[in-house]
Amino acid sequence: xxxxxxxxxxxxxxxxxxxxxxxxxxxxxxxxxxxxxxxxxxxxxxxxxxxxxxxxxxxxxxxxxxxxxxxxxxxxxxxxxxxxxxxxxxxxxxxxxxxxxxxxxxxxxxxxxxxxxxxxxxxxxxxxxxxxxxxxxxxxxxxxxxxxxxxxxxxxxxxxxxxxxxxxxxxxxxxxxxxxxxxxxxxxxxxxxxxxxxxxxxxxxxxxxxxxxxxxxxxxxxxxxxxxxxxxxxxxxxxxxxxxxxxxxxxxxxxxxxxxxxxxxxxxxxxxxxxxxxxxxxxxxxxxxxxxxxxxxxxxxxxxx
Numbered sequence: 168x169x170x171x172x173x174x175x176x177x178x179x180x181x182x183x184x185x186x187x188x189x190x191x192x193x194x195x196x197x198x199x200x201x202x203x204x205x206x207x208x209x210x211x212x213x214x215x216x217x218x219x220x221x222x223x224x225x226x227x228x229x230x231x232x233x234x235x236x237x238x239x240x241x242x243x244x245x246x247x248x249x250x251x252x253x254x255x256x257x258x259x260x261x262x263x264x265x266x267x268x269x270x271x272x273x274x275x276x277x278x279x280x281x282x283x284x285x286x287x288x289x290x291x292x293x294x295x296x297x298x299x300x301x302x303x304x305x306x307x308x309x310x311x312x313x314x315x316x317x318x319x320x321x322x323x324x325x326x327x328x329x330x331x332x333x334x335x336x337x338x339x340x341x342x343x344x345x346x347x348x349x350x351x352x353x354x355x356x357x358x359x360x361x362x363x364x365x366x367x368x369x370x371x372x373x374x375x376x377x378x379x380x381x382x383x384x385x386x387x388x389x390x391x392x393x394x395x396x397x398x399x400x401x402x403x404x405x406x407x408x409x410x411x412x413x414x415x416x417x418x419x420x421x422x423x424x425x426x427x428x429x430x431x432x433x434x435x436x437x438x439x440x441x442x443x444x445x446x447x448x449x450x451x452x453x454x455x456x457x458x459x460x461x462x463x464x465x466x467x468x469x470x471x472x
Contacts, residue, residue, distance in 0.1 A: 191316040198312030203272035209302025212287040216353040216366045218346030222320030236273035250325040251345045262319040303369040307376030392429040394452035
């Protein structure tokens with residue numbers, strides 16, 4: 168009994184989907200672990216307040232001594248219960264997983280690094296601002312790793328998604344204001360504006376690094392090339408850079424001469440190779456290069472849903 172090609176394709180697609188899901192969960196787990204390292208090493212020992220629900224759990228810990236991992240889990244569980252009713256289960260599958268992962272790693276890492284007297288070590292010594300910068304960088308990069316693999320750490324993301332469903336507010340703006348309020352609330356615990364301002368600095372650095380990490384991971388470039396030697400350039404790009412080339416037909420507005428325009432999509436790291444190739448073939452070629460964030464299809468990234 169022969170198996171039809173469509174059946175093989177269906178099996179291949181299903182296997183590919185399973186492998187993508189496994190990869191996503193692996194990197195979400197890694198991102199959550201790295202985030203907790205930054206939080207436990209550079210936030211809690213120095214009494215800094217980051218944004219999100221980890222910031223809320225940190226404030227509760229500073230005020231009462233109640234373990235951050237437990238308050239984080241309780242608050243997220245309540246938000247998830249509300250969010251599940253409003254947005255449905257599919258939206259929160261990986262968020263639920265990330266909530267459990269962060270809760271686990273928060274407890275584990277604190278136990279691993281705790282000193283004999285029960286306190287957490289200050290790995291940056293007396294350089295508290297350096298600790299804030301390092302912690303913000305680690306947290307921003309870790310969150311990018313989670314988001315790049317279709318994950319979410321829940322917390323304020325859930326609130327923003329619920330508000331966004333009923334009100335015409337962007338999620339980014341909602342998250343910004345929630346984080347601002349959370350960090351500001353640390354003043355009521357410490358009565359110290361220096362810690363509040365440091366919290367704002369942590370927010371800014373982590374957001375910048377989050378955005379940079381996410382865009383740089385998918386950043387590509389688009390070349391537009393006009394040359395008399397377009398055929399040779401297109402052939403060499405295909406052979407040496409192994410990138411596809413699209414040829415468009417154009418016409419110079421002033422000269423009314425027919426022109427061939429080459430369009431090439433490439434990774435940013437391949438741009439210098441393409442420039443050298445063009446210069447070698449036609450030093451008088453007209454070339455533009457623009458940055459493109461997110462190119463999906465053969466030879467680039469896969470479309471994820």
